[in-house]
Amino acid sequence: MRVGIDARLAHYQQAGISTYVRCLIRALVGLQQGDQYVVLEARKAASSFAAEGFEAARAWTPCHSRLEQLTLPVELAPLKLDLLHSPDFIPPFYRRCKSVITVHDLAFLRYPHLLTADSRAYYHQISRAVRSADAIIAVSKATKNDLVEQLDASEEKISVIPEASEAVFQPISDRRLLEGIRQRYRLPENFVLFVGTIEPRKNLCTLIEAFAALRGERGASRPGAYLPELVIAGEKGWLYDDVFSTVEAVGVDDLVRFIGRVTQEDLVGLYNLATALAMPSLYEGFGLPVLEAMACGTPVVAADAASLPEVAGAAALLVDPLDVPGWASAISRISDDRCLREDLGRRGLRRARDFSWQRTAAETRGVYARVLGEAT
Numbered sequence: 001m002r003v004g005i006d007a008r009l010a011h012y013q014q015a016g017i018s019t020y021v022r023c024l025i026r027a028l029v030g031l032q033q034g035d036q037y038v039v040l041e042a043r044k045a046a047s048s049f050a051a052e053g054f055e056a057a058r059a060w061t062p063c064h065s066r067l068e069q070l071t072l073p074v075e076l077a078p079l080k081l082d083l084l085h086s087p088d089f090i091p092p093f094y095r096r097c098k099s100v101i102t103v104h105d106l107a108f109l110r111y112p113h114l115l116t117a118d119s120r121a122y123y124h125q126i127s128r129a130v131r132s133a134d135a136i137i138a139v140s141k142a143t144k145n146d147l148v149e150q151l152d153a154s155e156e157k158i159s160v161i162p163e164a165s166e167a168v169f170q171p172i173s174d175r176r177l178l179e180g181i182r183q184r185y186r187l188p189e190n191f192v193l194f195v196g197t198i199e200p201r202k203n204l205c206t207l208i209e210a211f212a213a214l215r216g217e218r219g220a221s222r223p224g225a226y227l228p229e230l231v232i233a234g235e236k237g238w239l240y241d242d243v244f245s246t247v248e249a250v251g252v253d254d255l256v257r258f259i260g261r262v263t264q265e266d267l268v269g270l271y272n273l274a275t276a277l278a279m280p281s282l283y284e285g286f287g288l289p290v291l292e293a294m295a296c297g298t299p300v301v302a303a304d305a306a307s308l309p310e311v312a313g314a315a316a317l318l319v320d321p322l323d324v325p326g327w328a329s330a331i332s333r334i335s336d337d338r339c340l341r342e343d344l345g346r347r348g349l350r351r352a353r354d355f356s357w358q359r360t361a362a363e364t365r366g367v368y369a370r371v372l373g374e375a376t
Contacts (some may be wrong), residue, residue: 001372002035002037002081002082004076004079005039005087006085006088006091010041020163024357025039025049025051025054027357027358029052041058043060061075064119069092082097083371083372084100086100087101090122090123090125091132093128099134100135100136100367100371101129101130103130103139103143103285106126106147107285109146135157136157138159139286140310140311142310159363159366161364162355163288164291165355168268170295171272171296181269185231187231188229191229192275192335193270193293194279194280196279198236199238200239202281207327208230208246211228212255214331230257231274235261278300278302279302279308283305286311287311290311291351295352297345297348299316299334299340299344301318301330301331302316302319303318305321312351316344
């Protein structure tokens with residue numbers, strides 16, 4: 001079979017879908033059974049995502065372009081694909097090949113007010129995309145349920161194929177390396193880590209208020225071993241002003257540190273250094289930081305919402321996303337109880353091993369084969 005993978009978006013952003021595309025392509029390399037893969041890339045891409053043995057095709061059509069539905073089919077025609085996989089989930093509606101789309105989440109339907117007019121127009125095509133695709137990959141059961149409930153998608157079309165953490169996320173025994181990262185970011189011994197874009201659905205205000213409540217309960221005037229700090233690793237997204245105003249309003253300026261986006265190498269170190277990862281999101285299609293932290297042996301406190309319980313299993317403390325006292329209590333427990341941290345760390349490592357990109361690639365190839373009527 002000759003399969004195209006639309007990787008154009010990956011050259012405009014460095015996380016989320018781009019990570020999915022990069023990891024999937026790498027894992028598909030080991031599964032080649034006479035298959036041909038064509039990686040569709042942005043014309044101005046500085047480097048290629050195509051793995052060894054994969055063909056790269058440069059496209060003039062930008063992703064999310066208003067003319068995409070007119071010009072992309074023209075560019076695809078000479079490639080003579082049997083199937084096109086669209087990880088950004090809006091396929092060309094007029095095409096000469098089969099279509100598989102991956103839906104990561106439906107946040108844009110739950111929070112439409114967070115979109116620009118152009119983004120709203122683009123993502124409004126999701127209903128047609130779901131009807132047009134020959135098969136749909138959902139990265140979690142929660143996302144599958146959203147597809148069925150919100151878009152009346154056919155359950156028979158949907159395969160749940162989870163993501164995985166990359167191999168680089170693992171426990172680090174090199175204390176010198178870790179101390180170098182600690183000094184670079186001026187990190188305390190006891191801190192809770194948040195990883196993600198600063199935006200409303202990440203629910204950071206609840207987490208910040210929980211730290212204020214924890215300070216009120218403990219009566220500690222300064223952070224230290226007795227009072228953990230909150231370290232937020234991620235860039236500003238949209239409607240982030242409330243997060244910064246909440247820090248000031250509840251008086252935890254000295255407890256909350258924003259370090260911006262970090263490199264993958266440093267992120268692995270941050271997970272290893274953190275007392276715990278906190279993931280209070282109101283909504284996640286998958287919640288990859290939970291899995292990355294677990295793969296590093298880091299204890300996790302996550303919201304009991306959307307896909308997060310599904311990903312975490314029994315290896316994390318789960319809290320109602322809007323329960324400020326509940327978050328304060330969970331942070332207090334995990335900060336004070338070494339035995340609990342060690343137990344969650346062990347369970348997290350086992351849980352992370354249940355997910356792998358090799359499995360994701362094999363099951364994805366199985367979807368391709370079923371759509372094309374071939375044996376897997």
